[in-house]
Amino acid sequence: MTTYAALLRGVNVGGGRKLPMAGLRAVMEELGHTGVRTYLQSGQAVFTCAHGDEESLAAGLTEAIGGRFGLDVDVIVRDHGYLRAVVEACPFPAAGLEGRQLHVTYFSAPVDAARFAEVDQEVYLPEEFRLGDRALYLYAPDGLGRSRLAASLSRPRLNKGVIATTRNWNTVTKLAELTA
Structure with a gap:
């Protein structure tokens, strides 16, 4: 099982x-x-x-x-x-952040960096994102609701052809724990 x-x-x-x-x-x-x-x-x-x-x-x-x-x-x-690997591969210092500051967008299929090439990350600092295995890690220090970068990343053309759904870090880690 x-x-x-x-x-x-x-x-x-x-x-x-x-x-x-x-x-x-x-x-x-x-x-x-x-x-x-x-x-x-x-x-x-x-x-x-x-x-x-x-x-x-x-x-x-x-x-x-x-x-x-x-x-x-x-x-x-x-x-x-997979869920455990997502937690372990986090490129941000998760232990030092609040759950509302770190999010993972799960994709139904692999996505490559070229898909997000038009997003100029410098414009959104201190917010940042990094790609992982069928996942995007988003650091949004003021939370997702106030994140300009999150709004940019959720544009339909960036997510075309894949299902994308986002969870905060607390949920990401809890799902890894619950599936153990």
Whole structure:
């Protein structure tokens, strides 16, 4: 059995796209997943599964959520090894930062530096970003809500062809812990 985290994009934030976590757990259990737990209300679930790969598990969950709740929700599924590697590869001094200052954007597929070449990081200092394995690390000292760099990085043309969903550092580390 492999333990995974499902990251749902854009649910239960800002008063829109309501998805009850109890309903999400029920849908996941109906799909045959075991040990299903949700974390917070903003679209994270941890589960175990003996079959499937990350992409097919995400697609199945997207389809099941659409069928049950009528919502078109993008889902990224990642296993514990990947989540732990993201934490370990953090290019910023995470231990010295508040969780609201450091974020990870998870991508559904690899992205290369050329995709973000038009973003002049000097303009946004002290905010910074670095790319990792299907992830982007964002240091935003005043938080995500005030980040000019985050707004620039979320432009549709920069994320074209991939699903992208962002979590603060507290959630990033907690998901790695919960999937262990």
